[in-house]
Amino acid sequence: MACLHDHSCEEHDCSSDWSLYKHIDLTKVSALNEATTGSVKSVFKAWEQRLNSSGDFLESNEGDPELLVFIPFTSDVKIKGISIVGGADGTSPSKMRAFINRDGIDFSDAQSMQAVQEWELVENIQGVLEYQTRYSKFQSVANITLHFPENFGGDTTQIHYIGFKGEATQLKRDVVATIVYELTPNPSDHKTKAEGGGGLSHVGK
Amino acid sequence: MVLEATMICIDNSEWTRNGDYSPSRFQAQADAVNLICGAKTQSNPENTVGVLTMAGKGVQVLVTPTSDLGKILACMHGLEVGGEMNLAAGIQVAQLALKHRQNKKQQQRIIVFAGSPANHEKKLLEMIGRKLKKNSVALDIVNFGEEDEGKTEKLEALLTAVNNNDTSHIVSVPRGPNALSDALISTPIFTGDGEGGSGFAAAAAAAAGGVSGFDFGVDPNLDPELALALRVSMEEERARQEAAAKKAAEEASKQEKGGEQSSSQDATMTERAGTVTSEADNKATDLMDGENALLQQALAMSMDDPATNHDVRDTDMSDAAAEDPELALALQLSAQDSTKDSAGQSDMSKLLADQSFVSSILASLPGVDPNDPSVKDLLASMQSQSEPQQKNEDKAPNDEEKK
Numbered sequence: 172m173a174c175l176h177d178h179s180c181e182e183h184d185c186s187s188d189w190s191l192y193k194h195i196d197l198t199k200v201s202a203l204n205e206a207t208t209g210s211v212k213s214v215f216k217a218w219e220q221r222l223n224s225s226g227d228f229l230e231s232n233e234g235d236p237e238l239l240v241f242i243p244f245t246s247d248v249k250i251k252g253i254s255i256v257g258g259a260d261g262t263s264p265s266k267m268r269a270f271i272n273r274d275g276i277d278f279s280d281a282q283s284m285q286a287v288q289e290w291e292l293v294e295n296i297q298g299v300l301e302y303q304t305r306y307s308k309f310q311s312v313a314n315i316t317l318h319f320p321e322n323f324g325g326d327t328t329q330i331h332y333i334g335f336k337g338e339a340t341q342l343k344r345d346v347v348a349t350i351v352y353e354l355t356p357n358p359s360d361h362k363t364k365a366e367g368g369g370g371l372s373h374v375g376k
Numbered sequence: 377m378v379l380e381a382t383m384i385c386i387d388n389s390e391w392t393r394n395g396d397y398s399p400s401r402f403q404a405q406a407d408a409v410n411l412i413c414g415a416k417t418q419s420n421p422e423n424t425v426g427v428l429t430m431a432g433k434g435v436q437v438l439v440t441p442t443s444d445l446g447k448i449l450a451c452m453h454g455l456e457v458g459g460e461m462n463l464a465a466g467i468q469v470a471q472l473a474l475k476h477r478q479n480k481k482q483q484q485r486i487i488v489f490a491g492s493p494a495n496h497e498k499k500l501l502e503m504i505g506r507k508l509k510k511n512s513v514a515l516d517i518v519n520f521g522e523e524d525e526g527k528t529e530k531l532e533a534l535l536t537a538v539n540n541n542d543t544s545h546i547v548s549v550p551r552g553p554n555a556l557s558d559a560l561i562s563t564p565i566f567t568g569d570g571e572g573g574s575g576f577a578a579a580a581a582a583a584a585g586g587v588s589g590f591d592f593g594v595d596p597n598l599d600p601e602l603a604l605a606l607r608v609s610m611e612e613e614r615a616r617q618e619a620a621a622k623k624a625a626e627e628a629s630k631q632e633k634g635g636e637q638s639s640s641q642d643a644t645m646t647e648r649a650g651t652v653t654s655e656a657d658n659k660a661t662d663l664m665d666g667e668n669a670l671l672q673q674a675l676a677m678s679m680d681d682p683a684t685n686h687d688v689r690d691t692d693m694s695d696a697a698a699e700d701p702e703l704a705l706a707l708q709l710s711a712q713d714s715t716k717d718s719a720g721q722s723d724m725s726k727l728l729a730d731q732s733f734v735s736s737i738l739a740s741l742p743g744v745d746p747n748d749p750s751v752k753d754l755l756a757s758m759q760s761q762s763e764p765q766q767k768n769e770d771k772a773p774n775d776e777e778k779k
Binding site: 203274278 | 475480506509510511512540541
């Protein structure tokens with residue numbers, strides 16, 4: 172389901188479309204089977220820098236082309252399309268599978284679970300290919316996990332850029348992290364107006 | 377302060393019955409496990425630790441990752457030793473247990489104690505290692521027990537397959553006087569990856585090495601009651617020793633006299649002192665050999681019931697002049713012997729070997745005639761346990777004396 176841009180690509184037009192990278196929670200991005208821990212963060216950048224991989228890209232371990240990337244967003248987003256720029260010489264991924272709103276997927280989970288959507292990828296060095304999503308399924312995405320099971324024959328898999336096209340809602344799907352429950356009420360926490368001397372009861376001072 | 381979920385794989389195979397690590401390989405492992413659990417939980421309160429056994433009837437998960445130390449310590453009790461270790465299955469089950477941890481934000485780590493030979497193929501172990509690395513699970517290997525080349529080679533291969541950025545380590549602990557846990561304290565297994573050591577690890581290392589600012593090698597923060605008890609008994613012992621030394625100096629010449637009660641009391645007291653010092657020895661070895669002998673004495677005194685009787689007697693010394701010098705001398709002798717050497721047996725044999733002492737006791741017992749042949753036989757048999765020559769010499773002049 173790849174489609175080419177049917178208009179001459181003016182930088183600022185396209186870049187505004189591909190601005191979902193701003194809503195990615197970069198601190199919580201993680202990848203499995205990456206050769207260098209933390210290198211996955213370098214693949215999320217602005218559209219105009221997608222070809223500019225100044226040395227930092229996501230590479231899998233030697234001899235094992237599988238990659239699993241977990242991407243949380245700061246708020247729920249709707250994803251219309253995904254763009255992937257791979258490496259040269261067969262190191263581009265050939266398949267992509269996406270899972271939505273699932274935490275802590277590892278390789279055995281990814282291989283056994285049914286993906287929300289799967290794509291056959293093409294080698295896309297110039298980064299002009301966009302893979303459309305079944306939009307109805309990608310309406311409120313808090314996090315997305317991308318699984319790249321195979322590549323085009325290279326020893327490792329390299330990914331230089333991952334871009335998301337769509338729009339961000341302002342909704343947050345936060346799990347309530349810390350709640351403090353009171354076992355017994357502490358009167359000092361619950362000053363009423365009468366005690367505080369508020370209202371019309373100021374006399375003198 | 378890394379947030380981590382750890383699974384510890386214990387080797388409880390038949391090989392761990394071996395006593396080359398004191399008290400046995402299995403016990404040394406159990407101590408190390410306890411220390412590790414404590415260290416992990418202290419470095420980050422949200423860390424969880426789980427335990428599984430690799431031998432016995434099969435791989436069995438004793439505790440799933442939990443931050444409750446009590447549960448972990450409880451499950452270490454009553455573990456049976458037997459069977460053969462299954463390293464591959466153990467690691468895989470550990471990985472599965474970690475996969476189902478409750479807090480997915482925790483990093484995954486497996487600590488394996490390999491105390492018996494590894495029966496798996498190197499290829500299989502490497503494959504397991506690669507799978508662990510792929511799922512970003514770190515692995516620490518404690519290599520102890522059997523020291524054959526093949527085993528070390530296989531474990532090193534496993535480590536290189538797993539290692540990602542130096543998060544995994546292998547530690548080889550050779551046989552020796554040091555406990556397994558002490559050898560592990562200074563390794564990255566305890567101190568975490570390049571964090572420079574948590575407070576717990578540092579304190580434990582200091583206590584073990586005996587080079588600490590703490591008296592008695594016990595951290596007052598870790599165990600305030602023990603530290604206090606040790607200090608109090610030290611002071612008590614010092615006071616008692618001073619009193620005893622004073623009395624003994626005054627009345628050393630009267631050692632021939634002695635009441636019936638005091639002599640029998642002495643016998644029981646010396647016996648108990650013997651057993652108590654051997655108990656103290658176990659404690660002392662736990663606290664490392666560098667501990668001063670005064671500590672052993674203090675422990676002995678604090679655990680000794682008759683010692684409280686002696687307190688009373690010491691204060692009454694001025695009244696009963698006949699009884700107490702015997703007692704004071706006995707006290708002093710036992711105290712001196714504890715300082716000289718730690719073996720309980722030799723304490724008793726030295727006291728018994730002190731011929732003049734023994735004969736004086738016998739002389740003081742009514743109804744016992746030292747010239748009685750049965751008594752002489754008894755004396756002879758006691759002496760044959762200790763140095764015979766010296767005793768015979770002593771015995772000869774004493775016999776003459778009695779006659």
